Structure formats: structure tokens, C-alpha cells
Amino acid sequence: MPDAFRLTLAQLDPRVGDLDGNAARALAAWEEGKAAGADLVALPEMFLAGYQPQDLVLKPAFVKACAARLEKLAEATKDGPALALGAPFAGLERPENAYWILQGGEIRARVSKHHLPNYGVFDEKRLYHSADPSGPIQIGPARLGIPICEDAWFPDVAETAAESGAEILFVPNGSPYERGKHDMRVNLMVARVVETGLPLVYLNRTGGQDDQVFDGGSFALNVHGGLAAQLPFFEERIVHLDFERGNEGWRCAPGPLAPVPDTAELDYKAMVVGTRDYLAKTGFRKVVLGLSGGVDSALVAAIAADAVGPENVRCVMLPSRYTSGHSLEDAAGVAKALGTRLDTVPIAPGVETMTQTLAPLFDGMAADVTEENLQSRLRGLILMALSNKFGELLLTTGNKSEVAVGYATLYGDMNGGWNPIKDLYKMRVFAACRWRNAEHRDWMKGPAGVVIPPRVIDKPPSAELREDQKDEDSLPPYEVLDDILEGLVEGDLSVSDLVAKGHERAVVERVEHLLYLAEYKRFQSAPGPKLGPKAFWLDRRYPIAMSWRDRD
Numbered sequence: 001m002p003d004a005f006r007l008t009l010a011q012l013d014p015r016v017g018d019l020d021g022n023a024a025r026a027l028a029a030w031e032e033g034k035a036a037g038a039d040l041v042a043l044p045e046m047f048l049a050g051y052q053p054q055d056l057v058l059k060p061a062f063v064k065a066c067a068a069r070l071e072k073l074a075e076a077t078k079d080g081p082a083l084a085l086g087a088p089f090a091g092l093e094r095p096e097n098a099y100w101i102l103q104g105g106e107i108r109a110r111v112s113k114h115h116l117p118n119y120g121v122f123d124e125k126r127l128y129h130s131a132d133p134s135g136p137i138q139i140g141p142a143r144l145g146i147p148i149c150e151d152a153w154f155p156d157v158a159e160t161a162a163e164s165g166a167e168i169l170f171v172p173n174g175s176p177y178e179r180g181k182h183d184m185r186v187n188l189m190v191a192r193v194v195e196t197g198l199p200l201v202y203l204n205r206t207g208g209q210d211d212q213v214f215d216g217g218s219f220a221l222n223v224h225g226g227l228a229a230q231l232p233f234f235e236e237r238i239v240h241l242d243f244e245r246g247n248e249g250w251r252c253a254p255g256p257l258a259p260v261p262d263t264a265e266l267d268y269k270a271m272v273v274g275t276r277d278y279l280a281k282t283g284f285r286k287v288v289l290g291l292s293g294g295v296d297s298a299l300v301a302a303i304a305a306d307a308v309g310p311e312n313v314r315c316v317m318l319p320s321r322y323t324s325g326h327s328l329e330d331a332a333g334v335a336k337a338l339g340t341r342l343d344t345v346p347i348a349p350g351v352e353t354m355t356q357t358l359a360p361l362f363d364g365m366a367a368d369v370t371e372e373n374l375q376s377r378l379r380g381l382i383l384m385a386l387s388n389k390f391g392e393l394l395l396t397t398g399n400k401s402e403v404a405v406g407y408a409t410l411y412g413d414m415n416g417g418w419n420p421i422k423d424l425y426k427m428r429v430f431a432a433c434r435w436r437n438a439e440h441r442d443w444m445k446g447p448a449g450v451v452i453p454p455r456v457i458d459k460p461p462s463a464e465l466r467e468d469q470k471d472e473d474s475l476p477p478y479e480v481l482d483d484i485l486e487g488l489v490e491g492d493l494s495v496s497d498l499v500a501k502g503h504e505r506a507v508v509e510r511v512e513h514l515l516y517l518a519e520y521k522r523f524q525s526a527p528g529p530k531l532g533p534k535a536f537w538l539d540r541r542y543p544i545a546m547s548w549r550d551r552d
């Protein structure tokens with residue numbers, strides 16, 4: 001038996017449904033592995049279909065098309081290393097989430113996922129049949145046990161593989177970014193290594209797919225807990241890992257050790273990569289956004305500039321009679337520091353025309369939120385006109401605190417196809433601005449230095465829809481609001497729990513009411529990158545017409 005095994009890991013970004021493109025990406029990785037003398041070239045979970053394919057796998061024509069591409073890939077990789085990648089298997093009655101080994105011109109083996117994640121953003125019990133745990137597969141000199149993603153979050157699948165002779169655990173994943181998730185993955189995989197006494201390789205995909213941003217961050221662990229390799233986060237990378245067989249079994253020789261960034265950097269990169277990939281994968285190169293001089297649109301402009309380059313970002317200042325001089329200066333300051341275009345389109349004439357148009361109907365009625373929303377809607381109308389005319393996707397700018405309580409105007413500032421900060425509470429918005437002013441990385445297409453003037457971060461937030469308006473006139477201070485919201489949303493705490501934490505009952509009850517009330521707005525809101533454990537959309541699914549309030 002040879003005592004060396006070379007494994008090429010391809011931490012790549014597939015496109016959901018792009019079977020030809022994904023097959024070409026897999027083939028290119030295989031060529032690289034072949035040139036490097038690999039025994040096996042491996043790609044992540046569901047790579048051929050793209051992850052997550054969601055209900056696409058319920059379409060027999062799609063599963064059949066995947067099977068045809070697999071056959072072609074097997075033929076194309078006849079002479080060289082084995083190629084392993086994920087793709088659906090039609091199954092007897094329902095599809096399976098399968099992982100395939102192609103070798104010598106044919107499909108040599110298949111394992112299918114046993115533990116189907118069915119929480120948060122995952123619905124796999126609805127989509128797939130759960131297969132029995134599989135035994136190991138001999139590839140060249142090594143016997144590999146292959147738990148697929150969620151399979152490795154429990155002991156049994158790895159244990160079954162180990163008991164039937166596996167020598168290395170190889171875990172292909174489609175694991176989306178979530179704050180703190182890398183540590184959780186490492187802890188779980190260390191547990192599998194300790195339980196089985198086998199080395200383990202964890203391979204994750206990278207890149208954005210709708211609301212989910214896959215962070216890569218693949219790694220290899222040796223027995224006795226040693227980290228043998230760490231791949232970078234949110235980057236494509238192909239690496240060759242060398243295993244040597246010794247008295248205690250296989251051991252991975254030291255490979256590349258990429259740094260593990262802190263949460264502030266990972267969050268920011270998730271927003272940039274999520275935005276970049278959403279645009280690229282939906283056919284947009286350019287974006288437009290309303291730049292008010294406030295902190296939310298400033299951060300969105302910075303993320304956009306870092307994602308697609310300042311030359312592809314159009315910022316638009318749309319002043320009204322309530323827009324302050326400092327807002328005009330601050331919007332100009334942000335656009336200048338980022339190097340983006342800034343157009344100025346006053347909305348006063350439009351507001352005047354609409355006010356006159358509605359005057360006969362509103363005769364004798366006092367001005368209220370209707371008139372405030374009109375301004376936001378005119379801005380939305382103008383921004384969508386620019387989007388149509390110039391083919392620029394409109395970015396919407398509501399942070400998670402606003403999205404939670406419905407502090408935004410439907411068909412107004414909620415207009416837009418993508419919201420980069422949808423999962424970022426307001427206090428985190430301030431922190432992200434400060435982080436971006438202090439840090440610069442080579443993956444950012446925007447300039448280094450202070451891109452968001454400190455005054456934009458430090459001034460009291462205001463919607464400027466009426467005289468002297470401040471967000472805190474109608475909402476609790478953001479420190480308080482965010483703590484209550486995180487308790488209600490992420491923590492699923494009761495009103496009494498939050499009162500016990502020191503919050504005023506009346507404030508908590510009001511925030512809870514607004515949170516439930518705003519479900520209809522969220523249903524009509526743009527998607528945005530998931531950063532935390534309960535991003536609005538798939539992680540948290542509430543009825544719209546719902547009258548329960550926690551008043552016990």
C-alpha cells in the first residue's frame with residue numbers, strides 16, 4: 001500500500017442552476033489536481049447543482065439534467081485522479097442530497113445525506129429522502145468516510161464510517177456564514193476526530209447565493225486536535241493536502257494556515273461579498289442609491305463601492321425643504337471620500353405638484369404621516385426611474401432595527417432590489433462604519449482611509465421628513481431598541497424576561513407590537529445578506545395577520 005495520499009480541495013463558488021458552468025469549474029479544479037499529482041479532487045456539497053437549489057430538486061427535469069452532466073464529467077475525467085462532488089440523486093421516490101465519486105470514466109460511488117437540516121434557512125426534510133449512513137469508499141490508498149455537512153454535526157454517521165474501516169473523514173459542506181459559526185464548526189469537527197480517532201477534512205463552498213453568503217473557511221484536523229490547514233474566508237481557493245500514513249494512521253502534513261478574521265471583519269466581508277455576488281449572479285454591474293447624509297446610506301454606499309468599485313456606484317442626494325445644510329455636506333463628503341458619482345435631484349417641485357394634486361381630496365385635513373411618506377415615495381419613484389434608465393440595481397438602506405419595527409415607507413425608501421444591511425442592527429451600523437474607516441483590505445474595491453466622515457456617524461439619526469425630526473422622537477434610543485429587539489428576535493425572550501433585564505414594560509410591549517405589526521412590510525422587503533442566527537426571511541417565519549401579544 002502506498003503511504004501517501006494527495007487530496008486537492010476546491011473551495012469554490014458554484015452558481016445555482018448553472019450546470020455547464022459548475023461542471024466547467026469542477027473540471028478546471030480537476031485539471032489543477034491532476035497536474036499536481038492528486039489522488040482525489042474534491043468539491044463541496046451540491047456543487048454541480050449549486051447550493052441551495054431549494055425546490056429545483058423537486059423538478060425531475062433538473063435532477064435528470066444533473067445526472068447527465070455527471071456522466072459527462074465522469075467521461076471527461078477518465079484519465080487522472082478521482083473527482084468528487086455533490087449533486088442530487090433522483091432516488092426511488094424522492095431526491096437525495098448526494099455526493100458522487102467519479103473515477104476511471106465512470107461513476108464509482110455515491111453517498112447520500114442522512115441528517116437533513118430542517119431549521120433556520122434549511123428545509124431539507126421537505127426536499128430530500130434521508131438515506132442510511134454509508135460505509136467508507138476506497139480512493140487510491142485511503143479509505144474515506146464521507147458525512148455530508150449536517151451529517152457531521154452528530155456523532156453517528158462518522159462513527160458508522162469509522163466502524164466500517166474509514167481512515168480519513170472527509171466532510172463536504174454548504175454551510176452559510178453566521179456570526180460565531182466557524183468556532184462552532186471547529187468544535188463539532190474536533191469532537192468527530194476525538195470520537196473516531198480519525199483525521200478530518202472540512203470543505204465548504206464560498207460565495208453569495210441570495211440571502212446566504214457561504215464563507216469557505218475550509219480546514220483540516222489531525223488526530224490529537226492539530227489544525228493542519230486553514231483556508232481563507234469568502235475566497236475561492238484550490239489547495240493540495242498531503243497525507244502520510246504512519247503508525248497511528250493517516251496524518252495531514254502542514255498546509256496553508258490562513259488567518260481567521262474577527263467578527264467585525266467577517267460581517268463586513270459577508271455584506272460586501274453577498275452584495276457583489278447577488279449583483280453578478282443576477283446580471284447587474286452597477287448600483288444606484290439615495291444618499292441622505294445619514295449613516296445607513298453612507299454604510300451602504302461604502303459596501304457597494306467595496307463590492308463593485310466606486311465607478312459603478314451612483315449616489316443620489318434628493319433634498320427636500322427639510323434637508324439640512326449638513327446633510328447636503330455630509331452626502332457630498334461620503335461620495336467624495338468613496339470616489340462615487342453624486343447626482344442631486346431636488347424633490348421640492350414634485351412634492352409641490354403632488355400636494356396640489358391631492359389638495360382637493362385632503363381639503364380640511366391636517367398634515368400627518370401621509371405627507372411625510374409622500375417625500376419618501378417621490379424619492380423612491382425617482383430612484384427607480386434611474387434604475388430603469390441606466391440598468392443600475394437600486395439598493396435599499398434599512399438597517400435591521402428599522403426593518404424590525406417597520407420604520408420605513410412602503411414603495412418609498414423600501415424600494416430596491418437588495419439591502420446590504422438588512423441583518424445589521426443600528427448599533428452595529430455605527431460600529432461597522434468605524435471599523436471600515438479604520439481598516440482596509442485588498443478585497444475592498446473602495447479607497448482606504450476615512451470614507452464615512454465622523455459627523456455622519458456621530459449626529460443624531462433623523463429621517464428629515466418634517467421640521468426638527470429625530471428618530472428618537474418616535475423610537476426608543478437605539479441602544480435600548482436594539483437590546484429589546486435582539487431579545488425578542490434572536491433570543492425569543494418574553495416581555496417579562498426583558499423587563500427582568502431592566503427594560504420598561506411599556507417600551508418592550510410597544511416594540512413587540514411594532515415588530516409583529518411590521519411583518520407585512522418585511523414580506524414586501526428586498527432580500528439582504530444573513531449575518532446572524534435569525535435573519536428576517538427564512539430564519540424567522542411569522543404570520544402577517546396575527547393578533548397574539550405577550551401580555552401575561
Ligand SMILES: Nc1ncnc2c1ncn2[C@@H]1O[C@H](COP(=O)(O)OP(=O)(O)OC[C@H]2O[C@@H]([n+]3cccc(C(=O)O)c3)[C@H](O)[C@@H]2O)[C@@H](O)[C@H]1O
Binds near residue numbers: 376
Ligand atoms: N397588514 C397589512 N398588510 C398590507 N398592507 C398594510 C397592512 N397594514 C397597513 N398596510 C398598508 O401600509 C400602509 C402603511 O405603511 P406606510 O405607507 O409605509 O406608512 P407608515 O408605516 O404609516 O409610515 C412610515 C413610517 O416609517 C417612518 N419612516 C419613513 C421613511 C424613512 C424612515 C427612516 O428613518 O428610515 C422612517 C415614518 O416616520 C413613519 O413612521 C397603509 O396605509 C396600508 O396601505
Ligand SMILES: Nc1ncnc2c1ncn2[C@@H]1O[C@H](COP(=O)(O)OP(=O)(O)OP(=O)(O)O)[C@@H](O)[C@H]1O
Binds near residue numbers: 320462
Ligand atoms: N435627502 C435624501 N436624499 C437621498 N436619499 C434620501 C434622502 N432622504 C432619505 N433618503 C433615502 O431614504 C433612506 C431612508 O432614510 P432616512 O433619512 O429617512 O432615515 P435613515 O434610516 O436614518 O437613513 P440614513 O441614515 O441613510 O439617513 C436613506 O437611507 C436614503 O437612501
Ligand SMILES: NC(=O)CC[C@H](N)C(=O)O
Binds near residue numbers: 122148173174176
Ligand atoms: N448543508 C447543511 O447540511 C448545512 C447545515 C449545517 N448545520 C451548517 O449550516 O453548517
